[in-house]
Amino acid sequence: MTASFDLQQVVSCVSGYDPNALRVDAALAVIQASVQPVQAIERVAVREALGRVLAQDIASPIDVPAHDNSAMDGYALRGADLAAQGDTVLTIAGRGLAGHAFEGEVTAGSALRIMTGAVMPAGCDTVVPQEFCRVEGDRVIIPQGVVRPGDNRRLRGEDLARGRTALPAGKLLRPADLGLMASLGMAEVPVRRRLRVAFFSSGDELRSIGEPLDAGCVYDSNRYTLWGMLQRLGCEVIDLGVVADEPQTLQAALRTATECADVVITSGGVSVGEADYLRSTLSSMGEVAFWRIAMRPGRPLAFGQLRSGARSAWLFGLPGNPVAVMVTFYAFVRPALLHGMGASPQPQPMLRAVSSQTLRKKPGRTEYQRGLLTALPDGRWQVSPIGNQGSGVLSSMSQAHGLIVLHHDQQTVQTGGEVDVLLFEGLV
Template sequence: MKHSPNSPILLTSSLHVDEARKAIADLVSELLQESQTMHHPADIETVSLDHAINRILAEDLLSPIDVPAADNSAMDGYAFNGQCLKTNADEISLRVAGTALAGKPYEGEIQAGECLKIMTGAVMPAACDTVIPQEFTATNHESISFKSDQLKAGENRRLRGEDLQKGKAAITAGRLLRPSDLGLAASLGIATLKVRRKLKVAILSSGDELRSLGESLTAGSIYDSNRYSLTGLLNRLDLEIVDCGIVRDDPASLKQAFIEAAAKADVLISSGGVSVGEADFTKQIMQELGDVGFWKIAMRPGRPMAFGILKPIPGTSSARKTLFFGLPGNPVAVMVTFYQFVRSALLQLNGASQTEPPLVQAVTETAIRKKPGRTEFQRAILGRNAEGKPSVRLTGSQGAGILRSMSEANCFVILGHDQGNIAAGDWVDIALFDGLL
């Protein structure tokens, strides 16, 4: 494969974003097929519902009951046998035999010519199959009357097992569990769920110019922000984080840091040291430690990236291969490349069935300059225009080092590889930050 990450080379041509995504997805699939540990019982754990949010369901959740558990009324009204609607009478009159409430079924029998006052969710008597809404009836002491053409037999009744049948999957394996999923499990009387073990993800930043928080800045030095951005992004996915700190720009330190991180984690994410000028010794280290490709991707921001596999290190206790992402050093580029490549790979590696965030569209408030031949991810604020349509405006300067552009934004405007300039009023694709940041 021309752009395979399995050969540690420095690509001279730019890789299309979609090609990069496919190469990553293919390699993760291979890794999953090779590694039995990802499907070993030890990698599945049981957690209570109040600890299951954002975990990935390991097995289909089978319903132990029918939902609903019995035929019941879909609304407040009167239950009766729909056979009476087949008469030629224009108006039906029925005697009210009693009342059924949700949780309190009617214990008697309903005879011909009778009906039952019934509330939403109440169990339908065996003799009844139809409910007339109470607002369609006229009441007279202990009887009701209604026009026979106002409904058909069987209407307004929810059948046993209509929503979910006993033994069927209520939630399928691979689901990234949401609040509604926890509520559904609780409604079935299920208190615990089997979920995938959290991936261990090691992160480090490389660069002589980087300083940790609390240290003093000297000429040309900056505080390391990338590890904190990555920590927040990984916490959104509820993964286990191994912080390996800052590594200086020398081969020995970087190699040792990679060896130690790979021994501890399923995935290693580094930032910095992957541009053309910086990649020489990193490339040499990767040739020793694994199969890693150095890519130039046709995107803005986030052009340089490294990706591949760190092999098990002889002499260490780890027997696993470690997935590796070498992200750019610029703060915005780190977050953009994480969204576009790393996030989906982590979900895929952890057994998720849905890995890509959805895209929606909005009208751009201003013109956007764009050169064909690369994919751009511009930071923007989503709102509504005077016509009530969803609209976006850019946060200002889109430089890869301007972290404030991410902090102020609530979405990406995604401009495709072949797109050119965008006119004000054009519809554009956007990816919302909510739920991702």
């Protein structure tokens, strides 16, 4: 990413900046202004480009389609031959198939039996679907009014004209984009290099899968949810495991992460407990823009920049509670990583829904509740909070369709009131 950056200059430009209780929108503004996209470009095969960010505009080298062609199975004719009154009767001049150009001529007063995708013969501008036609011997009979001149013809270049931008730089490539590039005959595509993200969990109580679970200890789930969310974004993931609550060990882990990654994500160790050493450790390795967010869950959240020699990396210090880790990732880390990947700005996938019950809230912080969606008979969506909303209840995240977002200035929502729901499906 970048070797040096004036983080304090960025935060000085944020209205109402408070490092101990920053609004969600202000925190997003700081992150967006600070994180710089990777610049390196590489070429990959089209089938390897899914989820990558396009590095350069792609202009179409050809017209798509390459010829005027039929949009229907039917009969191609000259629109001028359609009778103003009564049936139109035309002589069948032959047959045109997709991939096999008709070699003959379709003169006035005749029609060509044509299949979908077949090249339109010279002089013909209209296709009558076969279900509207009646064939008697070598003639086709077309009832009055079933088509107008120009109907059911796909024009050369109507999808993409030669030289037109087919895909813009910054596009996060999806399945349809792969098909589009294939339709242009492209074998390779220029993309930004993958973002390298290192992460670890901090806490003496944490155990990795396969280790014995001593009294007072828990298995570390955060590294697995982080791994899954990072994989969906297409990042190069570096798992540094569980790090003990000890200053020298933490510093060594942060130095290793900074030297091998663009972004460092930690979970745990950002609150004010006696064994939370991350805050003091960071003071010797870089600078932090903020420590706390006016939100629930996820209030303890650090964002800053780490340095180790000539290397630097952006830091996201997430809370330790499993739900808070996922909420803060979706709210802050995901948008930052997309920006760091060079992706064009895109809105979070929100759905407007009516609440099935009263949602109590005081203004002054953003709250996220896990919600379950159901479709109402009138076509609207209804959302219901799922059971226990505690920040350690990970099972509720597994059951939920998304997060009910109660914005900073929003107050209690009455039953039937509308709320925003941040959808889990649709997150890359």
